[in-house]
Amino acid sequence: MIDILALSPLPDTLTPSLAEHYAVHVGLDTAPLDRIRGLVGGGAMRLDAGLLARLPALEIVAVHGVGHDGIDKAALAARGITLAITAGTLTEDVADLAIGLWLAVERRIAVNDRAVRGGGWDVPLARRASGRRIGVFGLGAIGRAIAARAAPFASELLYTARSKKDVPWRYVPDLRTLAAASDALFLAAAAGAETDGAVDAGVLAALGPQGVLVNVARGSLVDQAALIAALDAGGIAGAGLDVFADEPAVPAALHRDTVVLSPHQGSATHEARAAMAAMVVANLDAHFAGREPPGLVR
Structure with missing residues (x-):
C-alpha cells in the first residue's frame, strides 16, 4: 500500500475511507519519512521547505479543506509536488454560517439566549437586519454564496475583489471604500500576504459605529488588536x-455581548465533512492513478 502521512490526527469522517486505500501514518515521529508519497492535513497546516526536505518521495499534498496559505507553494512547485484541496465541498455551509453569525449579532440571538437561560426576559432592543447595505470582501465561491444569501436582505449589495465580476452587484475597487459604503461587511477573501491584516483600524473606522463585521475567512485578514x-x-x-x-486562543476582550463567537x-x-473526506480520497486516488485530481490547485 502507498504510504500517506497525516500531520495531525484525522477526523472520524476521513480516517476509515483513507485507511481502506492507504497505509496511513499519523505524526512525523514514527512515520517512514523516506517512503511517504502523500501528505494529508487540515486547511491550517504548515508545510515549509524544511519539512519537505524530510519527505524525499512526496508526490501530493491533499488538504482536508480549502485553505492552503500555510503551505510553501513555491517549494512544492520546485519539486513538482501536486497540491489538491476539497474545492466546492464546504461553500454552502460556510456561507450559511456567515449569515447566521450576522443575524445573531444584529438580533442579539446569542446574548438573549443567555439572558433567558438565566431567568431573564427584558432585554435591550436589537437592530433590523433587512434593508442594510451589505459588503462582501472576496468574491470566490464562498463570497458569491454569501452574497447570494445576503442579497434578499440588502438595500444594496457591494463587493471588492481582485477584479470586477459578471454579477449583478456593485463593484468597489478597494476595501476601505467598501467598508465605508457598508452597514455589514463580510470577509470571504483568501488568506495570504496580500490580505494579511487587511481589515485594519482605518477599515474599521470606515465601517463605522453602526457597522458589523463578519469573518468566516481567516483570522489573519483582521488586525485583531485594532478590532478590539x-x-x-x-x-x-x-x-x-x-x-x-x-x-x-480567543482573547477575553472579544467575550462581549456585541460579539458572537x-x-x-x-x-x-x-454533509460537508462527508464530502470533504470523499474528495481527499478522490484527490489521492486520481493522482496515484495518473489522473488530474478534481481539487487540483493550479
Whole structure:
C-alpha cells in the first residue's frame, strides 16, 4: 500500500475511507519519512521547505479543506509536488454560517439566549437586519454564496475583489471604500500576504459605529488588536467571528455581548465533512492513478 502521512490526527469522517486505500501514518515521529508519497492535513497546516526536505518521495499534498496559505507553494512547485484541496465541498455551509453569525449579532440571538437561560426576559432592543447595505470582501465561491444569501436582505449589495465580476452587484475597487459604503461587511477573501491584516483600524473606522463585521475567512485578514480597540471605543457595532488570529486562543476582550463567537465551524456539518473526506480520497486516488485530481490547485 502507498504510504500517506497525516500531520495531525484525522477526523472520524476521513480516517476509515483513507485507511481502506492507504497505509496511513499519523505524526512525523514514527512515520517512514523516506517512503511517504502523500501528505494529508487540515486547511491550517504548515508545510515549509524544511519539512519537505524530510519527505524525499512526496508526490501530493491533499488538504482536508480549502485553505492552503500555510503551505510553501513555491517549494512544492520546485519539486513538482501536486497540491489538491476539497474545492466546492464546504461553500454552502460556510456561507450559511456567515449569515447566521450576522443575524445573531444584529438580533442579539446569542446574548438573549443567555439572558433567558438565566431567568431573564427584558432585554435591550436589537437592530433590523433587512434593508442594510451589505459588503462582501472576496468574491470566490464562498463570497458569491454569501452574497447570494445576503442579497434578499440588502438595500444594496457591494463587493471588492481582485477584479470586477459578471454579477449583478456593485463593484468597489478597494476595501476601505467598501467598508465605508457598508452597514455589514463580510470577509470571504483568501488568506495570504496580500490580505494579511487587511481589515485594519482605518477599515474599521470606515465601517463605522453602526457597522458589523463578519469573518468566516481567516483570522489573519483582521488586525485583531485594532478590532478590539474599535469595539472598546464603540467604533463598530459588533462582530460575528468564526476565525481568529491565534486559534484556538480567543482573547477575553472579544467575550462581549456585541460579539458572537464560533470555534472555526464553517465546514462543520455532517454533509460537508462527508464530502470533504470523499474528495481527499478522490484527490489521492486520481493522482496515484495518473489522473488530474478534481481539487487540483493550479
